[in-house]
Amino acid sequence: MDFGLDRKSNSLKTFNTIFIVIWLLLACFPFIWTFWGSFKVRADFFSRADWWYAITAFNTLIETGARFTKEAYSGAWFEGEFWKASRNTVIVTISVVSISLFLGTLGAYALSRSTKNYAFWILIIALIFRAMPHITLVSGYLFPFFQLQIWGILPTTIVVLVAINQPFTLWLLYSFFKTVPKELDESALIDGCSYFQAFRHIIMPVMWPGVITAGLFSLMLAYNDFTVTALLLNQENHTMVPKIQSYLGTNQHEGNLMWAVSAVVSATAPLFLLVMFFQRQVISGLTAGAIKG
Amino acid sequence: MPNRSFFWFFFPAGLAMILFIGLPIISTGIQSFYAQHDQILIEVKKCDPFGCKTSVVVDQEATSKIKEDKPLGKFNGFGTYIDRNHLASEQVLEFWNESKSVGEFVGKVGNLPFYKALVFTLTYCVIVTPCVLFLGFIIALSLNAISRKIRGPLIFGTILPMIVTPLVGSLVLFWMIDAEGIIGANLQILMDDPYLSVKSSKALTWITIIIYGVWHHSPFAFVVFYAALQTVPQEPLEASIIDGASRFQRVKHIVLPHIYPVVTFVALISLMDNFRVFEPIIGFSAEGSAQSLSWLIYDNLVNEEVILFGSAAATSIMTIVGISIILTPVLLRTWKEFRTNR
Numbered sequence: 007m008d009f010g011l012d013r014k015s016n017s018l019k020t021f022n023t024i025f026i027v028i029w030l031l032l033a034c035f036p037f038i039w040t041f042w043g044s045f046k047v048r049a050d051f052f053s054r055a056d057w058w059y060a061i062t063a064f065n066t067l068i069e070t071g072a073r074f075t076k077e078a079y080s081g082a083w084f085e086g087e088f089w090k091a092s093r094n095t096v097i098v099t100i101s102v103v104s105i106s107l108f109l110g111t112l113g114a115y116a117l118s119r120s121t122k123n124y125a126f127w128i129l130i131i132a133l134i135f136r137a138m139p140h141i142t143l144v145s146g147y148l149f150p151f152f153q154l155q156i157w158g159i160l161p162t163t164i165v166v167l168v169a170i171n172q173p174f175t176l177w178l179l180y181s182f183f184k185t186v187p188k189e190l191d192e193s194a195l196i197d198g199c200s201y202f203q204a205f206r207h208i209i210m211p212v213m214w215p216g217v218i219t220a221g222l223f224s225l226m227l228a229y230n231d232f233t234v235t236a237l238l239l240n241q242e243n244h245t246m247v248p249k250i251q252s253y254l255g256t257n258q259h260e261g262n263l264m265w266a267v268s269a270v271v272s273a274t275a276p277l278f279l280l281v282m283f284f285q286r287q288v289i290s291g292l293t294a295g296a297i298k299g
Numbered sequence: 300m301p302n303r304s305f306f307w308f309f310f311p312a313g314l315a316m317i318l319f320i321g322l323p324i325i326s327t328g329i330q331s332f333y334a335q336h337d338q339i340l341i342e343v344k345k346c347d348p349f350g351c352k353t354s355v356v357v358d359q360e361a362t363s364k365i366k367e368d369k370p371l372g373k374f375n376g377f378g379t380y381i382d383r384n385h386l387a388s389e390q391v392l393e394f395w396n397e398s399k400s401v402g403e404f405v406g407k408v409g410n411l412p413f414y415k416a417l418v419f420t421l422t423y424c425v426i427v428t429p430c431v432l433f434l435g436f437i438i439a440l441s442l443n444a445i446s447r448k449i450r451g452p453l454i455f456g457t458i459l460p461m462i463v464t465p466l467v468g469s470l471v472l473f474w475m476i477d478a479e480g481i482i483g484a485n486l487q488i489l490m491d492d493p494y495l496s497v498k499s500s501k502a503l504t505w506i507t508i509i510i511y512g513v514w515h516h517s518p519f520a521f522v523v524f525y526a527a528l529q530t531v532p533q534e535p536l537e538a539s540i541i542d543g544a545s546r547f548q549r550v551k552h553i554v555l556p557h558i559y560p561v562v563t564f565v566a567l568i569s570l571m572d573n574f575r576v577f578e579p580i581i582g583f584s585a586e587g588s589a590q591s592l593s594w595l596i597y598d599n600l601v602n603e604e605v606i607l608f609g610s611a612a613a614t615s616i617m618t619i620v621g622i623s624i625i626l627t628p629v630l631l632r633t634w635k636e637f638r639t640n641r
Contacts, residue, residue, distance in 0.1 A: 014444065018546075019444075022441050022444055022445070023445075025437075025441050026438075026441055026442060026445065026453065029438055029441075029457070030453065030456045030457065032514065033456055033457055033459055033460050033514070033518070034456050034459055036471045036472055036475055037459060037463075037471060039471075039475060039481065040471045040474065043474070051474075052474070052477070052479040052480065053479060053484070054479055056484075057479075057480070057481045057484035057485065060481065108311075109311045109312040109315060110312060112308045112309070112311060112312065113308060113309045113311070113312030113313065114312075115308060116300060116304070116305045116308030116309045117309070119300045120300045120305050121300075122302070122305070125305075126637055128309070128313070130630065130633065131316075132316070133626075133630075134623075134626065134630075135316060135320045135321075136571075137571045137622050137625075137626055138320065138324070138619065138622065139574070139575035139577075139592075139593050139618055139619075139622065140575070141575070141577060141593045141596045141597055141600075141615070142324075142327060142593075142596065142615035142616075142618050142619055143319075143320060143323045143324070143327075144323075144596075144600065145327055145330070145596050145599075145600060145608070145611040145612055145614075145615045146322070146323025146324060146325075146326040146327035146330070146612070146615070147319075147323050147326075148600060148606065148608065149326065149330055149370075149371070149608050150326055153370060165315070165319065166319050168315055168319075169315040169316055169318065169319030169320055170319070170320065172312050172315055172316050172320075173316065173320075176312060200304075201300065201304040201308070202304075205308075226462060229464075230463070230464035230467075231464070232464060232465070232466045232578055233577070233578075233597075237597075237600055237601070247464055247466055247467070250466065250467065250470070251466060251581065254470075254584075266470065267474070270467050270470060270471065273467065274463055274467060277462055277463065278459070278462070281455070281458070281462050282455060285451070285454065285455055285458075288458070288462075289454070289458075289522050289525075289526065292519065292522045292523060292526075
């Protein structure tokens with residue numbers, strides 16, 4: 007919105023800059039602080055005596071002899087078996103992303119090329135499904151899964167996450183395929199291709215920008231999920247997020263707070279790097295439904 | 300596209316949604332009409348030299364047998380819906396007859412578990428959603444006025460609270476706000492009250508969770524508004540500047556009407572997301588003073604002794620009804636648009 011006519015006064019500019027700086031502090035400082043604190047001992051980061059200890063590392067110096075310690079990380083990753091949780095997360099995330107993209111691209115392509123009434127109704131139903139709180143679905147799963155004895159294992163969770171993810175993927179890819187000109191695949195059909203051939207040879211080469219965006223969102227859903235993974239996986243198969251919760255402890259057993267702190271940092275870092283590289287796709291995905299629809 | 304090809308293209312995605320979203324909703328519906336079995340009690344006569352005593356004990360064998368025969372539990376009809384932990388019709392009636400004033404009645408009803416959770420969920424939705432819209436819009440306007448060169452990193456910083464999972468986001472804040480954290484400790488010094496802690500006060504807990512909600516959801520509103528701001532046409536803006544419109548007037552009469560459809564979209568999405576608020580309650584360990592509908596379901600499902608399937612299902616069905624009420628206006632509008640376009 008920068009054009010010659012619109013001259014901003016200096017005071018407005020200053021005010022604007024101050025506002026942005028304050029907001030960025032609010033948005034980022036908690037993460038920076040947690041990252042900083044994860045290299046301290048508990049007595050410093052959760053200091054009863056003086057919060058300033060978290061900066062001067064008073065107790066960390068006494069306990070470990072250095073200002074920074076990797077104790078929390080080694081504790082969580084090895085003793086707390088966070089490596090296992092992160093391995094599970096990798097398995098779940100990769101499977102969910104690939105399966106849901108495979109199903110989603112096919113389904114969304116069909117929806118975008120259909121002019122029938124039922125395509126509209128399917129999209130509406132997908133919207134309603136998107137609005138369902140995940141916990142209500144989980145309460146529907148638990149009992150049948152116990153009966154079928156498929157509770158607690160990774161494949162079940164993967165399939166469930168794929169299904170929960172489908173409505174959003176369908177909507178996202180639907181609005182993407184709408185922007186791919188119909189003439190492209192229609193000309194292939196006239197030349198004698200079947201729909202599958204047209205999809206394979208004409209649409210697949212041009213669909214990657216949309217697929218990457220949809221993939222990022224599936225990835226964030228699978229990676230970040232707590233409700234489904236916490237209730238559908240047994241202790242052994244927990245992914246990162248429920249694992250973090252288990253470090254917090256309950257009334258029955260005391261947790262290890264510093265493990266949770268380092269686990270939070272370990273789980274968040276890859277996500278931040280990913281978004282840093284794919285910022286453009288994330289933003290285009292979030293706005294796809296809003297601007298075009 | 301002919302129906303046949305459509306079917307085969309859509310079949311896998313459709314099957315996944317029917318099996319794991321459609322059926323679970325039905326399964327929840329069925330479960331909500333059942334309740335877990337009562338334990339079967341038998342009288343046991345125990346005789347010793349000093350006489351005979353009869354005592355009542357649980358017949359383990361019979362109990363486990365009936366559980367095996369009917370794993371779903373006993374049929375309870377709408378019993379679960381109206382018991383004390385859900386709609387509590389009896390208690391509400393009783394309170395209505397007993398209470399002298401409406402205020403007393405509302406206070407008493409508000410203490411029943413289901414209504415307590417409902418009140419919190421609605422309060423959270425009603426406060427967080429407008430705040431998110433407002434803050435997101437202000438940030439978008441503000442960032443839009445900053446030089447294009449440095450916007451990239453600023454946008455990255457702004458969307459951080461949104462991309463972390465709610466549990467992690469609330470934990471990160473909680474560790475700062477807690478009495479032993481940086482903000483909590485400074486608040487104690489500032490207020491001169493060494494026992495001040497977020498956990499101990501109901502009002503403070505609610506405020507914290509609401510602040511967390513605004514913090515977590517505003518970036519989403521920001522991103523959408525920011526993208527919409529890029530599409531605002533320049534000519535009317537320039538014309539209004541020449542006509543002497545102030546900055547505020549420009550926003551009110553040109554920018555806002557242009558992005559209005561986007562505002563409804565963001566409002567709807569955040570309303571849906573806010574209605575399922577649940578993870579922050581665990582992150583802030585706020586179960587004591589703040590419970591939401593989703594948390595009630597979770598609590599039933601992780602129950603130590605017996606998983607309360609029926610109770611969780613009944614709450615789930617009522618949550619789904621709540622979501623449907625929120626969605627109805629949107630669906631009606633979409634349907635009207637569809638009809639007129641045809």
